[in-house]
Amino acid sequence: MVGFMIHVVGAVGIDLIAMREVFLDGTSNPSDIRMGLGGVGYRIWSNLEGPKRFITALAADPISRWAREALEADGSVIIQGVTDKEAGPPLYLALMESGSLKVAASDFRIVEQALSADFVERSLGEPGPADFLILDANLSATLLARLVDRYGRATRLVVEPVSVEKAARHAASLHDLFLLTPTEEEMDALGIRDIPRFMRDRRIATIVVTRGEKGLSLYTAGAPSENLGPGRRVEARDTTGAGDLLLAALVSELHKGVEMRAAVRRAMSAVEDRLSKETA
Numbered sequence: 508m509v510g511f512m513i514h515v516v517g518a519v520g521i522d523l524i525a526m527r528e529v530f531l532d533g534t535s536n537p538s539d540i541r542m543g544l545g546g547v548g549y550r551i552w553s554n555l556e557g558p559k560r561f562i563t564a565l566a567a568d569p570i571s572r573w574a575r576e577a578l579e580a581d582g583s584v585i586i587q588g589v590t591d592k593e594a595g596p597p598l599y600l601a602l603m604e605s606g607s608l609k610v611a612a613s614d615f616r617i618v619e620q621a622l623s624a625d626f627v628e629r630s631l632g633e634p635g636p637a638d639f640l641i642l643d644a645n646l647s648a649t650l651l652a653r654l655v656d657r658y659g660r661a662t663r664l665v666v667e668p669v670s671v672e673k674a675a676r677h678a679a680s681l682h683d684l685f686l687l688t689p690t691e692e693e694m695d696a697l698g699i700r701d702i703p704r705f706m707r708d709r710r711i712a713t714i715v716v717t718r719g720e721k722g723l724s725l726y727t728a729g730a731p732s733e734n735l736g737p738g739r740r741v742e743a744r745d746t747t748g749a750g751d752l753l754l755a756a757l758v759s760e761l762h763k764g765v766e767m768r769a770a771v772r773r774a775m776s777a778v779e780d781r782l783s784k785e786t787a
Contacts, residue, residue, distance in 0.1 A: 513559040515561045516631075520544075520546035521543075523540065547669050548643040564587040565586050571597075571617075585630045597614065597617050619646065627650065640658050641665040644668045663686070665687075684709070690718075691716060752777070
């Protein structure tokens with residue numbers, strides 16, 4: 508069955524990405540620095556194909572107003588506004604060394620503290636069993652847990668863990684999912700050693716573990732696990748958001764009715780194509 512709507516609930520932010528071959532500690536590093544809209548929820552939503560809606564929160568500072576204007580150019584965005592003068596913009600800062608993440612820092616308190624369950628639930632309405640609901644782990648633990656409890660068995664629920672810290676923060680809420688998309692490091696943070704058993708106990712249909720340049724591992728309930736290597740090697744200067752692009756491409760294919768393994772392969776190819784174009 509082809510889904511009607513893809514809902515994304517999560518963060519939009521301002522990305523500041525600094526790129527260098529090698530960063531020197533304890534000194535200023537001349538770098539290629541780029542700024543633009545980012546945030547896990549935003550990157551997933553902006554790369555989706557098909558009917559989609561994005562639910563987020565923004566403050567009233569000048570940077571947040573700029574982000575709001577950019578988002579509202581698309582009619583499928585619902586923003587919970589915050590007028591508190593102390594509420595700042597959502598920010599993400601990353602140092603990319605030779606194409607790989609060296610270190611990153613994020614400040615998405617506006618989403619964690621201001622996005623309310625009542626607002627999100629009113630905005631979502633009642634997604635059907637063919638719809639998708641994607642939650643990014645920048646949400647507060649309370650909000651994500653409530654949304655999983657309410658929608659986990661009603662629609663195709665997807666959780667993107669975002670980071671090691673945030674994966675661990677939401678560990679208890681990872682149940683009744685259609686899809687979970689952790690990295691290797693996030694799986695380690697969750698302490699999961701027996702993935703098939705974890706899936707049975709938590710009623711999770713599919714887990715896609717991303718492994719960087721090694722590809723990914725696909726775990727589907729009731730079927731053998733499978734390691735899928737990349738179709739080709741891409742030397743990219745900036746891999747920020749590659750996992751978000753993979754998830755967007757995967758859900759877009761599933762939304763069209765493509766079966767899971769084929770959808771994963773197509774999504775991997777889409778990421779390789781995008782990184783190749785950005786590197787050229």
